[in-house]
Amino acid sequence: MLTLAKYVKFLSVLLGCLILSGSSNRFGAIGFWHVLNSKANVLQSYWQTPSYFRSHVSQLPDTQLAKLARLSIPLAQYRYSLRLINSGHANTAKVFWRAGASNLSVEHRKTLAEQLLVHSRWQDLALLANEKLLPEGNEKNHLKLELSTHYSQVSNEFINQLGFASISDDIEPQTQCLFNVLTMSNHRSGLYKLNELISRYDQAPEPRKHVFCFSMPVYVAGAVKCSIDKNQAAQCSVQTPKLIKSVTENFDFIIMMPKYGTANVTNNTMLINSDAQYHVFLHELMHFNGFEDEYALPLTKQAWLCTQRGLVAPNLYISDGKQKPQGWHKANSCQKGGVAYKPSENWSIMEYQQLGLSDQYRALWINQLDIVNDHLKRLPSAPTSTNKGVKN
Incomplete structure (x- = not known):
């Protein structure tokens, strides 16, 4: 049984503890105020009341x-x-978050990943992933796309939520356009770049409305393998022919966007990298309808094209140098074989893409489309898949 003296002592200790506990927040607030307002030593104040500072x-x-x-x-x-x-200053930031990342909560690591994604810090996100510190969720899925992770390892639902198609989706062509174009990429930046190019094209269709309809971009990493050739041109090979065929069979043209390599068109397929500008995209679209480059062609192409005579493209006439269409001018396309001529005395989009499409070349393009359209109308039944274009 407690004596009166012991009871009073017990109450005094208890009261002191309560006062001390209730004062800790006040002490912390005072220390924090001094740091903010009076150049107090922040480290010393932090260690005195770390919970308040945290x-x-x-x-x-x-x-x-x-x-x-x-x-x-x-x-x-x-x-x-x-x-x-x-x-x-993301590079400087990396020094700090790397040092303390393993001590952060999942919530804090997720917030860090969100900010790295906003600023496209792919190497930093990959570093977090390699150290098993990147939480599951959108940021990790975005990184998978950018790193060209095999399509089977990326959620179709996630891809669709971003406004893209997965390789297993049913992608239908549109009936209002003369040509339907399937767009594909093997990495995240390529998918977004395709959307950007398509959106700009749809705002001002060339050479007129209802010529090209583009599919939503399809994620195809793992189904195709891309690289660059000895001339730095982009090239892609199909890894799963049966699967790709099922996706592409109802389309007239294909646009494949790898990360690297110069743009080119072969067999109704455009390869254009994800850093390409819009006028390069437009230049390559004109190749779909048979236009030729007005700068020096590759020697392998000159070997067969420059031996021909007459109008070999809507914008290229080749002769032995004794005749040319009235008003046409010498082009740089052929250095061997015949002499090449072009419609414009000045540079055009087919020689220098940054110039954009002139009225003269828009008229040439429309005329070429009318020829193609007239030919299609004469066929017993209009084709529903490829071969409306001109191989280049």
Whole structure:
């Protein structure tokens, strides 16, 4: 049984503990206030009341937060990293978040990954993934797309949510256009770039409306393998012929967008990399309808094309040099064989893509389409798949 003296002592200790506990937040708030307003030592104040500082660390100014981050306090490293990333200093941020990433919660690592994705820091996201610190979710799925992960390992639902098609989707051509074009890419940036090019084209269709209809971009990593040849041109080979055939059989043309390599068109397939500008895209579309380059053609192509005579393309006439269409001018297409002539005295989109499409070449393009369309009308039944274009 407690004596009166012991009871009073017990109550005094209990009351002191309660006062001390209730005061800790006040002490923390006072210390934090001094750091914000009076150049107090942030590290000393932090160690005196670390729990308060951890709860309010995001309110610290950059200079004070940086001091804590440089002293290897994980939460400060994390918060300072986010500020650096959002202010355009992602390389510096990497020093801090790497040092403390393994001590961060899943929620904090997810927020970090979100910011890295916003700023397209693919190597940083890959580093987190390699260290098994990248949480499951959208950021990890986006990284899979950018790294060209095999299509079977990426959720079809995720791909569809982004507005793209998976290789197993049913993709139907559109009936209102003369040509239907299937668009594909093996990486995330390519999918978004295709959407960008298609959107710009649809705002001002060339050479007129209802010529080309484009599918939504299809993710095909693993079904095709892409590289560059000795001339730095993009090239892709099909790895799963049966699967690709089932996707492409109802389309007139294909656009495949790899990461690297110069643009080219062969056998109704355009290869164009994900850094290409819009006028390059338009230039390659004209190849679909038979237009030829007005700069020097590859020697292998000159070997057979430049031996021909007459109008070999809507914009290219080849002769022995004794005759040419009235008003046409010498082109650089052929250095061997015949002499090549082009409609324009000046550079055109077929020689220098950045110039864009002139009225003269738009008229040539429309005329070529009318010839193709007239030919199709004369057929017993209009084809439903490829071969409406001109091989290039």
